[in-house]
Amino acid sequence: MLEKDVLKKSYSRIRFNLFVFTEENQLVLLKKMRDNDDKESIQTNIMSLTGYIHYISPFSYSSIVHEIKKKFKEKFGEDLVQFRLIEFIYDENPKEGSFLTYYYLALILDQNTTKNWIKVDENELKNVFAEAACDKNCKKIWKKVIDNNLSRNFITNSLQNQNQNKKLRIGAIIGRFQPFHNGHLQLILAILSEVDFLKIGIGSSQYSYTMNNPFSYDERKEFVVRSLKSEKINSDRYEIYPLPDLHNMxxxxxxxxxxxxxxNIFYSNNDWISQIIQKSGKNVGNKRHIFDFKRFNGTFIxxxxxxxAPIEDLVPASVFIYLTKIDGIKRVMKLFQIT
Ligand SMILES: Nc1ncnc2c1ncn2[C@@H]1O[C@H](COP(=O)(O)OP(=O)(O)OP(=O)(O)O)[C@@H](O)[C@H]1O
Ligand SMILES: NC(=O)c1ccc[n+]([C@@H]2O[C@H](COP(=O)(O)O)[C@@H](O)[C@H]2O)c1
Structure with a gap:
């Protein structure tokens, strides 16, 4: 459920170009800046913002993306240059129409901004935050931002995007997807909001009909294609590749x-995979938010x-329908020799 203090109208000005807002105050403050401050000081703004939407089943990440972009445009009259979702707060079992709260980092760049970029010093930020009079959720978010170095990477990526003059930004990710679940979906949607094109590798692709790899490459590909289609992700935004295990790193x-x-950038929430790809000289993105790993993980499912036990809530609806079609539930049970 929506936490009360998320909606509290509190804010704190921590640097002339860096603000922490909750809810309603951002517009007012931004206007004030535009009236009183010199042009340079409004050129860059990083904000952590809060919003909420009604939960409608099946839950779709793209509706949040849509909402964020719409609200931002309404409030600021500008298109959002880039945003990164930092956190969801939601009921374990959200009811139809209940609130789901999200926090995100937003970046607005005025045109011709890059040469006047203002760097955020980590220690200074920490000190300011120790004293800042913002609510505890904001503090939590900014701690996360500082600890993970999120803001700086976020800025670098955005600037690269700008400098590359809309050059295609290609991401890559690997998963076994046994089966493809809601955690995978959220992860991929979050990455797709940052890259133009995503290469999705399906690991251990040669295996199927085993306890750890019950589903074939083709079936796993089908999980992904159907899930992304349900989220209205165009098939020209991604490509799926089989990646067989070789048992030699x-x-x-x-x-x-x-x-x-x-x-251009490889994403994984698995440190080990990230490290070995990074060692090969590739650019690796920050670890993403882990979506309820207790429930959204292949082994558990x-x-x-x-x-x-029911798994309808753990996988995208389209995956569940397909699993039923291929008798996937029975297959897994049989492989575990339960039926
Ligand atoms: N709940 C989740 N939230 C965010 N990322 C996740 C989640 N579950 C898995 N991932 C990430 O998705 C990628 C693919 O993972 P993989 O297919 O191996 O999933 P898994 O659910 O952890 O599988 P298993 O338990 O079967 O090993 C990895 O980078 C993994 O860290
Ligand atoms: N030597 C190898 O064959 C090798 C090494 C690392 C990862 N992988 C594969 O990469 C995929 C992704 O790994 P995680 O599921 O651990 O994130 C898996 O399918 C895994 O088997 C294979």
Missing amino acids: KKWVTQVLDIFGNF RQQICEN
Whole structure:
């Protein structure tokens, strides 16, 4: 449910170009800046913003993206240059129409901004935050931003985007997707909001009909395609590749790079995979938000199936329908020798 203090109208001005807002105050403050401050000081703004939408099942990340962009345009009269979702707050079992709160970092760049970029010093930011009179949710977010270095990477990426003059930005990600679940979907949608094109590698692609890899490459590909289609992601935004295991790290990395071909940034929430890809000289993105890992993880979902527990809430609706079609639930149970 919506936490009360999220809606509290509080804010704090912590630097002349860096603000923490909650809810309603951002417009007022921004206007004030425009009236009183010199042009340079309004050229860059990083903000952590809060918003909320009604939960409508099946939950769709793209509706949040849409909402953020719409609200931003309404309030600021400008298109959002870039945003990054930082956090959701929601009920474990949200009811139809209940509130879902999200926090995000937003970046507004006035035109011709890049040469006057103002760097945010980490220590200074920490000190300011120790004293800032903002609510505890804002503090939590900004701690996250500072600790993870989110803001600086965010800025660098945005600037690169601008400087590349709309050059295609290509991301890459690897997963086994046994099965593809809501955590995977949220992760991919979050990445798709930052890149123009995403290369999705399906790992352990040669395996199927085993306990850890019950579904074939083609079936897993189908999970992804159907889920993204339900989210209205055009098929020209991504490509899916089979990535067989080789059981030899060096050869596997070489093969992955060979199969993927060109990409600008690799994403993984798995530190080990990130590290080995980074060692090969590739640019690796920050770890993303982990969506309710207790429930949204392949191992847990396969166990749930074995215990005959419902999994409808754990996977996208389109995956569940497809699983039913291919008798996937029975297959997993059989592989665990339960039926
Ligand atoms: N709930 C989640 N939220 C965000 N990212 C996730 C979540 N679950 C998995 N991921 C990330 O998705 C990518 C693909 O993971 P993978 O297919 O191996 O998923 P998994 O659910 O962890 O699988 P398993 O438990 O079967 O090993 C990895 O980078 C992983 O860290
Ligand atoms: N040597 C290898 O074959 C090798 C090494 C690292 C990852 N992988 C694969 O990469 C995929 C992604 O790994 P995680 O599921 O651990 O994120 C998996 O399919 C995994 O088997 C294979």
